Amino acid sequence: MRIPCPYCGERGNAEYAYLGDAGVSRPQTPLGAALEGATLDAWMNYVYLRDNPAGAHRELWYHASGCRAWLIVTRNVSTHEILNVEAANGAIRDGRVGAL
């Protein structure tokens, strides 16, 4: 599998590290809030629960042996076709994905 880094160009997946689903956002829980009810559900969802789609999946990859940028890669997990790649910092700034 080869991933086109927007900064470095296309590189083999040995240069990258995988983090996971780019669609989950860290719950905005105030410090000291009780971990129960909706708060507990939100954390349960953030830490453990993941969809397992057979097609396109938005995920975070780190170009560890390259430019060290975090990327959001949209990948068909059945075929490994790379559908889109963008820099994660831009998406975080625009509020399209939660901070890591």
Add this chain to the structure above:
Amino acid sequence: MPDQALRQRAPLEALARPGRFGATSAAAGVMLSEIRDRGLASVAARKNQRAALLAAAKSAFGCGLPTRPRRAFGRDGLSFVWAGPDQWVAMLDHGPVGGIEPRLAASLKGLASVVDQSDGRAVVRIGGARARAALAKGMPIDLHERAFTPGDAALTFFSHINVHIWQVDETPTYEIAVPRSFVGSFWHWLTEASAEFGYEATGSNSSA
């Protein structure tokens, strides 16, 4: 009073034996050396200061900071290699020890974080007719002349060691910056990879 004086040593001083090694049937296909008289510093743009930094660097050093993986040459032996988004490695040929950081910091104050890396990285020069073939054994990027030319740079790995490579000339000659603590393993791998082509090692060469 210390009873022992600390002496500054180049990263490969004890490892890079000068001489001709490997195959001896023809002229050496690979030339290896360590660049020991160059100052290095990392330059990283401060938040929202990218445009101001590019403008300040251009007027202070006589060259733009490359915004894609390339090396750019400024005045008086200074050059800048792209090192990731909004990051560069600045290099000063024949730089006095500790000389590069103050030289950059004055012009880039408030626009970039500048940290001396002269002791943190070793810079190895590899050239010769078979240099490309030797590097291909450990590096996943395409160094063919159609894909990688003088001035081009890349961040990648060589034998699992993260490296920063840029091409110097069409011989081809490349320079590779390696984290200092990894350069022993790197040198071992590089010399093994070069042996079948015959290689000539010189302990040091000037960065001119």
